[in-house]
Amino acid sequence: MLNKKYIKFLFLLLLTYKKKHLSVFVISTVIVAVLTSTLFISSAIQKDIYITLDGQADFTIQRYKAGKVLNTPESWIDEFLDIDGVSQVQGRIYGMHFYEPAETYFMIVGVDLFDQEVSANLKKLINGIDIDKFLARDNMIIGSDVKKFFDEYQYKGSYSFRPPDRSIKKVYIYDTFPKDSNIVSSDMIIMDKDLARKILGVEDGYVTDIVLEVPNPKEREMVRQKLIISHFNARIIQKKDIKRYYKNLFNYKGGVFLTLYIIVLITFLLILYQRYSLISQNDSKEIALLRSMGWRIDSVIYLKVAENFFVAFGAYLSGVIIAYIYVFFLDAPLLKNIFLGYTNLAHDVSFTPNINNTDLGIIFLVFIIPFLVAIIIPAWQKATIEPTEIMR
Amino acid sequence: MIEIKSLNKKFKNYQALKDINLHIDGGEFVILNGISGSGKTTLLSIIGAIMKPTSGAVEVSGENIVSLSDFHASNYRSTMVGFVTQSFHLFDELSVEDNLFVPLVITNLSDDEVATRIEDAMSVANISHKAQQKTKNLSGGEKQRTVIARALVNKPQIILCDEPTANLDLDNSLKFIEIIKRLKEMKKTIVVATHDPLFSKLSCVDRVINIKEGSLE
Incomplete structure (x- = not known):
């Protein structure tokens, strides 16, 4: 399927209809950039804080x-x-x-x-x-x-x-x-x-x-008990409690962002789905035309997937690069304060790059797969209808 | 070449084709003559395997195309049939050459063969001089010739034309007829659905079949 002619035609369509893809590309890039920035900030802060906490006393x-x-x-x-x-x-x-x-x-x-x-x-x-x-x-x-x-x-x-x-x-x-x-x-x-x-x-x-x-972790609970007994008015804070606190804090903030992201993504995909299923008469005509010329259903879907994969993948790459520059070169204005808070200082810190490939992979899958599904379903619906409209 | 047996097509409450029986020989030039709504387009669509009939059979070279799977029906459309439609249906933003490339994308032809096919088709349709032009910038006659070239590019045996001169002036209609004559000389089986009187006067037409309210007369 993926022969030279197919690729040539794919790029011909992408270049010819670049304006059609531009709005989707821009919105997708912004969504990926925001999500990736959030993850970059979160990972960088967590890394810095965990390193700091590791240096704390037990x-x-x-x-x-x-x-x-x-x-x-x-x-x-x-x-x-x-x-x-x-x-x-x-x-x-x-x-x-x-x-x-x-x-x-x-x-x-x-x-x-x-x-x-x-x-x-x-x-x-x-x-x-x-x-x-x-x-x-x-x-x-x-x-x-x-x-x-x-x-x-x-x-x-x-x-x-x-x-x-x-x-x-x-x-x-x-x-x-x-x-x-x-x-x-x-x-x-x-x-x-x-x-x-x-x-x-x-x-x-x-x-x-x-x-x-307390170097031996097995002795820590016993030591804690002895500290309580020796001084009833002592407040004992363990390193693990601090770690748990920060973990919860970042999970909470990350969770809020993830929820917002999912809402934005679903909205975007609905728009995308609507665009391909209702609005775009040109796409419908294009599919019917291809079908009337002997293109099989799978060839048509493959073309639509490939066409939109390039848009989505381009947006993903651009989003990640923008996020990297935004977080690690520009120190994430706005988002930084949401994560670090204004409680003490408006932090003037630089984030240390801590790229987690799994996170990037998850963003890729969470973004690309729904994106393509939103394209495939209407494309498949159109491709399976008899292309007789083309004869009228 | 084409054998149509007891063909019926019903759209909800409307019977578009009623018990059609028709034989068309290979290389024959047939005019389907009838007014709008008589069932001409429906019949062409079924012969072209882009529409399924309600009942009946359409045998092309002995094979019933009605019962073909999508895979084989697509293959049939790609290799056996060329469509010429009244509304052109071109990729407006693509050039003439690129429009002709579209049906060839799914073939196994080499680059050289693709180039030759496009060249030949444009030559037959007399549109070579506009090869690089976007089709949205062409005149109606030029668009129609592009459609003909596209119909020919896969070297199909059957050419189906649906009201091909409906959007053309007399001059362009005559040019179209000249091309059709060349196709006839190339031994193509041609079915033209039209009510344009120009066609019925042509000496190269083998048969004029009248269709009325979904039935052949």
């Missing part, structure tokens, strides 16, 4: 009182070290800083630069830093979003924090995290632990929370 313990999180006594660290199976217990100093000019929050994280057991994520961010130079005065490393806001209000070399004791603490900008380091670091400020303690007003003998590792 357990995070916070002190609670009357439903509010309080600073946690450092003395708990020694208690936790006595629990079998527990390692790398650390007190963390961090908190939110309200940046008044932009009415937004930054995350201040205090780091003990000499601590060998600092978390894997922070290690990555401060890797290669000249510690002596960094500690020579009050310095900080800021995320790309923080830099953007500082620049906007002319805080070029330093910024003055107002700790709770009403003093003024000037901190110099030592460096900026690369834009593509990861999503979590974009609104982050890293500084020495003691400096962070002062700015955030965390009293001596207390930390914001405590993190610990």
